[in-house]
Amino acid sequence: MSEIHNFVILGGSGAGLNIAHSFLRYIEPELKKLGETHHVYIVDSSTHFFWNTGSPRSMVSDTLLPADNLFMPIADGFTSYDPSVYSIIHGKVESWDTASREVAIKLADSQNIQTLRYHALVLATGVRTPSPATSLHGDHAITKAALADLNNKIASATSVIVCGGGPTGVEAAGEIGHFLNGSAWWFYSRPTNPRAKVTLITNSNKLLPVLSEPLARQAEIFLNKVGVDVVYNVSVVSSAIDTDGKTTVNLSDGRQWTVDVYIPASGTTPNSEYVPANLKNNRGYVKTDATTLRANVSAGPRVYVAGDVGDHSRGGFHNLYAAIPVLVTNIKRDLLAAATASPDGVDVKLEGPDRLFTPNTSESQAVPIGPRGVGAVNGWGLPSFLIWLLKGRDYMIGNIPRTVNGNNAPIP
Numbered sequence: 063m064s065e066i067h068n069f070v071i072l073g074g075s076g077a078g079l080n081i082a083h084s085f086l087r088y089i090e091p092e093l094k095k096l097g098e099t100h101h102v103y104i105v106d107s108s109t110h111f112f113w114n115t116g117s118p119r120s121m122v123s124d125t126l127l128p129a130d131n132l133f134m135p136i137a138d139g140f141t142s143y144d145p146s147v148y149s150i151i152h153g154k155v156e157s158w159d160t161a162s163r164e165v166a167i168k169l170a171d172s173q174n175i176q177t178l179r180y181h182a183l184v185l186a187t188g189v190r191t192p193s194p195a196t197s198l199h200g201d202h203a204i205t206k207a208a209l210a211d212l213n214n215k216i217a218s219a220t221s222v223i224v225c226g227g228g229p230t231g232v233e234a235a236g237e238i239g240h241f242l243n244g245s246a247w248w249f250y251s252r253p254t255n256p257r258a259k260v261t262l263i264t265n266s267n268k269l270l271p272v273l274s275e276p277l278a279r280q281a282e283i284f285l286n287k288v289g290v291d292v293v294y295n296v297s298v299v300s301s302a303i304d305t306d307g308k309t310t311v312n313l314s315d316g317r318q319w320t321v322d323v324y325i326p327a328s329g330t331t332p333n334s335e336y337v338p339a340n341l342k343n344n345r346g347y348v349k350t351d352a353t354t355l356r357a358n359v360s361a362g363p364r365v366y367v368a369g370d371v372g373d374h375s376r377g378g379f380h381n382l383y384a385a386i387p388v389l390v391t392n393i394k395r396d397l398l399a400a401a402t403a404s405p406d407g408v409d410v411k412l413e414g415p416d417r418l419f420t421p422n423t424s425e426s427q428a429v430p431i432g433p434r435g436v437g438a439v440n441g442w443g444l445p446s447f448l449i450w451l452l453k454g455r456d457y458m459i460g461n462i463p464r465t466v467n468g469n470n471a472p473i474p
């Protein structure tokens with residue numbers, strides 16, 4: 063039997079899962095015809111995929127969108143494949159040695175370190191938000207507990223601060239405002255009898271950086287309609303949980319507020335601690351050839367960057383879905399070339415042109431705000447009811463099985 067080549071994917075979310083399915087369905091069979099044996103490893107610190115898109119609603123109450131509906135075991139998506147060609151490793155990638163072409167993984171069950179050698183490597187470990195309620199911070203149980211904790215606190219809250227004027231902050235504030243305060247009548251700008259003071263704080267002079275000024279203003283009007291006030295040009299300097307469970311928040315303008323619930327929703331941190339410093343930009347994102355989506359050449363051959371962890375990424379699924387076909391095409395080219403290379407592996411010759419990625423820089427985003435919403439596709443503003451229909455209705459949870467099962471995995 064020929065040597066087994068490990069195709070290792072770090073991160074089993076939107077990016078990693080799509081690549082895994084494309085590889086198993088379309089690339090591995092072609093390599094097999096050449097007499098090459100490959101084994102796919104999907105490494106993730108969570109056993110379950112998490113649909114973070116739905117978290118702004120699930121954090122408010124299980125009655126609106128049960129948190130259980132946002133998770134699906136990664137393993138469930140792979141049962142149709144021959145078990146001898148893939149493995150799912152539940153563990154956290156701790157380090158990456160580009161010289162020996164190995165990654166070190168801390169296994170969740172035993173806490174032992176497993177080293178895994180790779181023939182090809184995909185970095186797809188994404189980013190995390192400040193709150194574990196809105197992104198995975200290790201195993202999915204941590205996120206589930208964070209969502210349940212917020213459900214409990216929000217149920218009786220009379221004061222809430224959400225920090226962050228991006229879509230997560232705006233959606234969370236909208237959901238909380240709608241749940242606690244209801245919605246203003248047709249000709250009113252605010253609910254007449256609000257239960258809670260809900261405040262959205264942003265350090266910018268505008269909400270929703272991706273969307274135009276008029277849509278951002280419309281977002282504030284819709285927030286007001288569910289009893290949310292917006293404070294601009296202020297940031298949260300620090301926060302501390304008090305002994306009574308409330309949170310005291312210190313603001314950059316010197317004010318100090320104590321609230322029942324504080325939700326930090328500004329900014330993201332790339333999950334790239336395991337990546338050597340020379341392969342990251344100064345914000346921690348992995349340096350990526352923005353057209354071929356291969357990692358920087360100093361990472362070595364057959365290393366790819368997928369999804370939000372790359373410095374090429376603008377975030378969001380529409381950019382992800384545009385990038386995956388490019389990635390799998392270039393992965394297939396490289397692996398076929400490696401399979402036909404001389405035994406020393408040096409003279410790998412790539413035939414034909416690479417497939418190139420063009421980012422979508424248009425104004426495209428959908429932001430539900432309670433029963434309403436703002437958004438645009440390719441620069442065209444969408445009416446509020448369409449945002450509700452497309453996203454606000456159920457936060458698109460139908461995409462969870464589609465992603466885990468790889469229904470949309472592209473043909474390279």
Ligand SMILES: Cc1cc2nc3c(=O)[nH]c(=O)nc-3n(C[C@H](O)[C@H](O)[C@H](O)COP(=O)(O)OP(=O)(O)OC[C@H]3O[C@@H](n4cnc5c(N)ncnc54)[C@H](O)[C@@H]3O)c2cc1C
Pocket residue numbers: 072073074075076077078105106107108111114115116117118153154155156186187188189190191196197198200230333336368369370371377378379380382
């Ligand atoms: C609250 C929220 C709402 C969003 N809503 C939308 C939306 O409505 N529309 C839209 O288009 N986009 C939305 N996004 C963005 C979208 O979720 C991301 O673009 C997408 O999830 C990126 O996928 P990814 O595979 O690159 O990374 P991620 O989804 O971030 O997944 C990374 C995976 O890597 C794993 N991982 C991380 N570090 C390690 C490690 N060291 N070892 C092992 N495993 C690791 C994680 O457990 C995770 O499974 C939202 C994001 C957030 C946070």
